Amino acid sequence: MGKRLIPPEPAEIHEVQLREALEERYLAYALSTIMHRALPDARDGLKPVHRRILYGMRLLRLDPGTPFKKSAKIVGDVMGSFHPHGDQSIYDALVRLAQDFSSRYPLVDGQGNFGNIDGDNPAAYRYTEARMTDVARLLLDGIDEDGVAFRPNYDGQAKEPVVLPGGFPNLLANGAQGIAVGMATAIPPHNAAELCDAALHLIDKPDAKTKALLRFVKGPDFPTGGIVIDSKESIAEAYTTGRGAFRTRAKWMQEEGARGTWVVVVTEIPWLVQKSRLIEKIAELLNEKKLPLVGDIRDESAEDVRVVIEPKSRAVDPALMMESLFRLTELESRIPLNLNVLVKGRIPKVLGLAECLREWLDHLRDVLLRRSNYRKAQIEHRLEVLGGYLIAYLNIDKVIKIIRTEDEPKPVLMKAFNLTDVQAEAILNMRLRSLRKLEEFEIRTEDKNLRAELKGINAILKSETEQWAKVGEQVRKVREMFGPKTPLGKRRTQFADAPEHDLAAIEEAFVEREPVTVVISDKGWVRTLKGHVADLSGLNFKQDDKLDRAFFAETTSKLLLLATNGRFYSLEVAKLPGGRGHGEPIRMFIDMEQDAAIVAMFVHKGGRKFLIASHDGQGFVVGEDDCVGTTRKGKQIINVEMPNEARALTVVGDGSDNVAVIGDNRKMLIFPLDQVPEMARGRGVRLQKYKDGGLSDIVTFVAKEGLSWRDSAGREFSATMKELAEWRGNRADAGRMPPKGFPKSNKFGRGIE
Incomplete structure (x- = not known):
């Protein structure tokens, strides 16, 4: 006989309101996404994944100038120790930090295929190698000197920094993009030298408002260049409120050819636009005859961007041709600004330019105070040890005798020479070879130098003015490293006003100008016939339908229609269906009530x-x-x-x-x-x-x-x-x-x- 199965004791069941359970769980998910994934910290401008990548590279000693290491090693270490969220997401973040067309000041120096501006994927992480750049080194500078707080990693086996010391204005210099739950962030890159100038002004005048800082920060500075065509007023409004957008256009020039021919060459395209997709889109529009002024397009890019656009004929106005391209393609892109960041690493908030820089400067001061206190403790400990060494030097024979003869030499040494625990421990831990170097002069010199340094540190800790002077010095060094004359620091994005063009001329530039005949049936079906057709007797109509009216127009014309409801409607001939078939109901193009009929329809002349x-x-x-x-x-x-x-x-x-x-x-x-x-x-x-x-x-x-x-x-x-x-x-x-x-x-x- 088989064993009789005893049913298990029923587990205790708690009744919970579904709404409460959902609210609690959704809130936990939302907070996790906001705090630990999508929004950057206002102090170092990094999201957790980027911070962990840089700290992981620091632990692997991948400083600038050191040999590269495989990206797979970096990704593996970061995933194993700090970021257990999948290797591909870590590698994607690493790649973006290395791409000089995505990051204005790359934090990672990559070797191998890290993708390109065409949108091609990077090589797998087993093929690429990486190390840190000088910018990343600046961000980490001081992390070993208690510059920032640490917290346990996800499994409690190691520690990770809560925030990096951030000696570089990374939040605005490199920007950030992220979609959290119920909020998003979109920060375009800026010029580091300009940010440093604004920060120095803010140190001198702590109450300065955003508008005063716009003397220094003209606007975004994209890694791919381009031209921002917004007015100064709208730029100022965006930086003051922390929300706005920048209209950015490609940079182009006219190149003369033989016998009066010319082409337009695009040398810079807007940020985050994939070049290959952009060219595909223009080619599609050419096939659909939506760019009548453009003859052909080809990509002649090598290291630099060079997209050649040929006009339909040499009589075309190049500015008008480009205007039609800006309207229909990503050659003009709207880049959003939403300065939504984590303030103090905890509170999501939309800041203005001045508040962003203030957060960074306050952080630099906090780091300075932490590092100063750390160095002060180190010096005080070393001075104590040096005092012990001096006593040992002056009484070396007696010290050796106590160590040789006593079972417990430490308490005896402390009593004999009035030493502290630290001093006695230092003497006992000294190697024999150090006895050779133990000279009174050297001990006293080191002691003197350390006391002078300690005096300087105490002066900094006591005076806020001294602290801000020190921070200002740090910011000036960054400005020097990335000044306008350096290849990396030179401004790439320019500013200009949008050229004024006749709107009618622009509208015409989108459609090839050809004669057509507009035909409307009695039941309100519309179509266009190519050319000006006088004899319409051969036209076919649906059953129970017949010709109502017809008139001549052009593909670039706009039509006005008066309906019995007293409303005028506008239609573009270019959008009406061609002559094959019976056309389409006119109500497909306008929102005209069912009981309304056409009174008159004609070409708008103005x-x-x-x-x-x-x-x-x-x-x-x-x-x-x-x-x-x-x-x-x-x-x-x-x-x-x-x-x-x-x-x-x-x-x-x-x-x-x-x-x-x-x-x-x-x-x-x-x-x-x-x-x-x-x-x-x-x-x-x-x-x-x-x-x-x-x-x-x-x-x-x-x-x-x-x-x-x-x-x-x-x-x-x-x-x-x-x-x-x-x-x-x-x-x-x-x-x-x-x-x-x-x-x-x-x-x-x-x-x-």
């Missing part, structure tokens, strides 16, 4: 005046430029409420001084144009009075030339003002039946040209 009227007979004159809307929702011009609707639109021609209006009741009225006001929007004034029905059509004309109209067969009719005497009256009259031969449609038949 500068004209329209007379616009509603079905209930009200209207006014409006400028064409006031009718242009920028959104899909259109722009309300004539205010109408159902069942009333916008009914007619006519161009106020040059010299027009009279208005002719006809109603559904087949009554026509002519009155002076100056009786109709000009407005930007509104309901308008009454044009004609009706007992039933409403307004059918409206037209303006010049009195000297008379009124003309077309019948349904397209035949022209006209009448002089003398012949029209009985229809002349004032605005809001009822009018009378039109002249003989007037179309039964009650329309003047005058379209908008």
Whole structure:
């Protein structure tokens, strides 16, 4: 028989509210991400992974000038001792610290393939080697002298620094990017020499505000160069609030060729833009015919960036061609600024430029005080030991005799010569060979030098002025190392104002200018035909649909559409579908209500005046430029409420001084144009009075030339003002039946040209 299984005792169950459990766990996750992964520390500008990489390299003695070591060794040590989060994430961070196109002042000196500006991946860590740069050495300087606090590592087997001594303004000089939980950071790189100048000004005037520091810090300084085209006001605003963005453009120049030809050569591209992807995007736009001014593009880069852009023809304006490229490609990039950092390593906060530098300077002072106290303790210990050595030297034979004869020489020595425990221990631990060097003169010289150093340290510890002078000295040394005349310290990014261009010319630069015919069906389907097609009899339409209207335009044209809801909509011909098929519903391009229909549609020319009227007979004159809307929702011009609707639109021609209006009741009225006001929007004034029905059509004309109209067969009719005497009256009259031969449609038949 088998054993009888005894069920285990049920574990104690605690009831917890799901909301509370989720809040607690999510908060723990959020804090972990903010503190230990995504946000940099304001003091050394590093995230934990970067700090651990540098400290790991320090332990491997990978100082500048020492032989390189395999990246695999560095990654393995860092992962095993400090950062148990996966080798690839550590290696990716290491690579970014070594890339001179990602980091303005690289912290790692890499040997081997560390990737390139095209976006190619680095070699695996078993193939690459690394060591620290001078910048990294500055950040770590003083770590062995108790410059910063240490904490246990993740398994408690070793210690790691909470923050690095940070003798370099790394937070702003190298920048940082990171997305935490509910917050993000985006700090572009800056010029270290400028930051040092601003920091020195802040030491002299601790209450200085960000605006005063912008004399020194002009703006970001990207490793890949480029040109920042923001105004000084917007740059100042960004640094004051800690939030903003920088419009950065590629640097280009015109190169002349043979027989008047030329090309544009791009030598610097915006930061964090992959060159290969940028060129692919431009090539795609060329294939899609969205860059009509550009003929070809090719990459001639070697060590330096050299992207050659050929124009379509030598007559093209190079600045306009580049403007079209800046608008559509990453040759112009918007680089964000969000100075969200961990203050004192604990509190996430958005700082301004002055606060960022203040945090760094305060940290330098803290490190100075810690190092001074550490050195003071060392000197005091050494002075105590030297005092013991001097006694031993003066009584060497007696000391040797006590050591040889006593079982416990230490207490005997302490009693015999009045020594401290430290002094007795030092004498007993002395090697025999040191007896040869034990000379009174040397002991006294060392003692004297140490006492002088101790005096200097005490002076620093007692005086805040001395402390800031020492910090200033440290900052000046950094400025000297990375001054504007050094290859690494020279400013790479320039500043300029965005060139002013005619917006219409820029819009045209995006589309090839070709003649087209715009066709609209009765059911509101739109398409464009290549060229100006006069005969549309062969066009096919969907079942139960037919031609409504057609007119000539160009691919660069903008169309205006008036709907019965009183709104004007703008459409770009270039975005309308081509002639194959039946086109697409016009509602695909604008947000027009289902119960609204098209009243008029025409090419926007600009500068004209329209007379616009509603079905209930009200209207006014409006400028064409006031009718242009920028959104899909259109722009309300004539205010109408159902069942009333916008009914007619006519161009106020040059010299027009009279208005002719006809109603559904087949009554026509002519009155002076100056009786109709000009407005930007509104309901308008009454044009004609009706007992039933409403307004059918409206037209303006010049009195000297008379009124003309077309019948349904397209035949022209006209009448002089003398012949029209009985229809002349004032605005809001009822009018009378039109002249003989007037179309039964009650329309003047005058379209908008």
